[in-house]
Amino acid sequence: MHATDPVIEAVDRVYVSESRRVLATLIRLLGDFDAAEEAMSDAFRAALEQWPREGVPSNPRAWLVSTGRFKAIDALRRQKKFDQLDEASAAERLGVTDAHAWADEASVEDDRLRLIFTCCHPALAPDAQVALTLREVCGLATEEIARAFLTPAPTLAQRIVRAKSKIKVAKIPYEVPGRADLPGRLDAVLRVIYLVFNEGYAASAGATVTRHDLSSEAIRLGRLLVDLTAEPEAQGLLALMLLHESRRNARMSATGDLILLDEQDRSRWDRALVTEGAALVEQALASRRFGPYTIQAAIAAVHAEAQSAAATDWNEIVGLYDVLRRMDASPVIELNRAVAVAMRDGPAAGLDTIDAILARGELKEYRLAHAARADLLRRLGRKDEARAAYERALTLTQQEPERRFLQRRIGEL
């Protein structure tokens, strides 16, 4: 069989578009992650053999789920764990008695949600939640995830194995949480998605600022969650990611240097993403059930709609930070608010707040606090203090483009 065979290409296409859905449904039918993964590869192997002879089935996904399920039953029989007595109960568990239950669109989409909520279950360690989501929901290879998080592949593989084993042994159910638990559980899912996005957008270490694949996976998950739940905070998070993403091409120079918001060429912002993000913010705000992601997205939308840094509605931004601060009294939010205050009322006003935060001992090791302070001192013409603050920020960052940016600023003083 030649690689350019149209049927082989069809199998490839179905793999890209359907494999995650097939896996999510097989996990429900088989009640086991590993068995489902094996059943899915068996099903695709069968497709490669049968589709060239018999043609591509009219509903490839249903064909793959059904084939995977029968392959799993075969495997159980071969393992002799499937004696006469158990056959009825196992058949029931595998959905044989209700062969069409899995085929309809609604339960397949529910399976995708079940998979996300299970991978982000709070009983799993936070780093395992991220790894498992990327592996099972996004289908990234263990090596890819390991590379993206600068973690040795065996460590990451072990994390995934341990998490899957806990799901099985402690019996973490494969279900979408009920209404009462949904808000708390949704927060965990949104946190994982945003973490994946940020790791792709502003990598915490390494030579390049962006690792695009992770960001696009996070946006894909965000879209999925919005489509499946229509929860305002899911809309807020998707909006936030889209608005950040819209600036991707403008935030780095051709030589890989960081360009701050006020110096970016705004004509290079992706207007389609801005429009989509801003519309989602409106929808989420209108629900009156929004949370911190929606407010952060609203702030990003104010930036996106301004012609220049000077023309930005800083008063609106300070007001949004006030709302955000009431939801979450974190020092990082206070720092960002101080920067907005400095833009509205002048650098001295922002500097007082930042000094107060640092005096409390909070954010002492946070590079962006020192970088922001340095910037305000520079604008006030207090060069020696600015240099010291830039140098402090420099000792705290591992990221190459950020280091170059800070060194450039010190050089310009």
Add this chain to the structure above:
Amino acid sequence: MKYLCLVYLEAAKMRAVPDAECLACGDGFRSRGVLVAAEALQPVDTATTVRVRNGQVSVTDGPFAETKEQLAGFYLIEARDLNEAIQHAAKIPPAREGSVEVRPVRQLDA
């Protein structure tokens, strides 16, 4: 499926929750068919650790590991899955003073 809910408390908080409340919790579990067994424990300074090495029994004072929180009691419960077990564990009164470790029970190989 059975889960063992191990209740841990700091020494100073061993009696922080009134017994009546813990009894009521156990009764509630029993009436809903959740409870398999439950007991409160005497403080760790009454504990004795037993080991057998090379056929010799060794006996030492105190618990196996020194930790800030000590085992104060347990509830062995029946639950459909971990989510249900977590819901039950959250109703154990000392959960608000210390912590409750939820462990699935392992079936011994026959």
